[in-house]
Amino acid sequence: MSNIFNSSIGKKLIVALAGFFLILFLLVHMGINLTLILAESSKPFNVAAHFMGTNIIIKVFEVILFAVFLLHIIYVLILQIQNWIARPKRYKIPNFSQISFFSKFMIWLGGIILIFLVIHLTDFYFKSKFGHIEEITYDNIRYYTDLSSLVIQKFQIPGIVIFYIACFLILGFHLWHGFQSAFQTLGLNHKVYTPVIKKLGMVYTIVVVSGFTIIPLIIYFTQ
Amino acid sequence: MKVRLKIWRQENAKAKGAFVTYDFEEVSTEMSFLEMLDALNQKLIKKGDSPIAFDSDCREGICGSCGLYINGRPNGPEKGISTCQLSMRAFKDGDTIYVEPWRAKPFPVIKDLIVDRSAFDKILHACGFISVNTGSAPDGNSILVPKEYSDLAFDSSVCIGCGACVAACKNASAMLFVSAKVSHLALLPQGRPEARERVKNMVMEMDRLGFGNCTNTGACEAECPKEINLTNIARLNREYFTAKIL
16 A cells, blocks of 8 residues: 555546545535425425535535545646646647547636635535525424525526536536546446446536536526 | 648757758658658758757667657657658648657657657666566467457557657656556566566656656547557556555
């Protein structure tokens, strides 16, 4: 095990494993968000949000999630800086022969996603943790923060809807390369399974991007 | 035909270097790219100018010593060839052709288009070999090798160490080269005794020399004159994790 994470391949392993965790996280996040447009009332979303905000196991996962985000970003930055140093003199005519098109822009796509993340957390997460959100009662028993109304209120503003959709597309471009790239980094390349993994990555990306983009669109046009 | 060449000229490793434009009219489509450069050099020598320095040896695509970055691609516009196999037929009359050396920190320019690729030799010295006892040659069939593995090992062994993968990679990563060398030996029973040490040492040396990190973009695979594929890099990763973790 000694110094594996000092090596280039070891650092890539961290980025890939963190990537897998984030890929799973996106599915969970999307699943909960979809209750906003699939359910008749705001109850399922608010109950789910309440559960995610209070359950002890989820709170542990929350800390892990932030740590994983940080690891993904820090190790990518280290690798990227090394990559820039490895070619101090650029070509006059750059190479156009990348097979995986979006792989050329991963660091910039990731940067935009990071900016989005900060704005997104300020919009909802920090507000629910530290700010004030109206409370709502279901079944006369418990009080829930009405996160649902906050989301619906946000997505009345066309600028915010466009911004979110643009960011989801950027996220999609990042995932388009990232999903299959993570498998390759783990050493999982096989003549039968790799084409399946690549297809799976495309399906996953399309599902996640359409799942997330449809929410602000439906809210904007129906509420 | 007539071409306008913009060729990188650099006196030595420390000099700044710049593109110099040559309008060359006596180009035949029958010429190889290197023959065209030879003809240009003859012209320069007659004029009293210093000829353009570039590497070449076998001129049949097996030695890996030529290698020029032509119009944004290692070895020019055609697939699966080294620079010496590139014909002037690949260009049109009146074309402007940019010729640059491989650009990577571990491949410093020696002069003009010649780079120092001894970084690859250092990686091989780190364990890109098998240890064999001296004495009489062992019987050819004493160790059985499944056909499937011998074919895969052969596909990896065709790497000529030209450095096109490093030149093509946006990160100047040497992973395709290292993975081909590791795979070639890891797939054969003769390579297994030293497999763990080999992969650890070669990766350590690759990192130490300052090559970039692979981001699985596939430019190396697209530009490799021997069409070494990315499955080698996945195998290198597997070999590395197995050697380090298990």
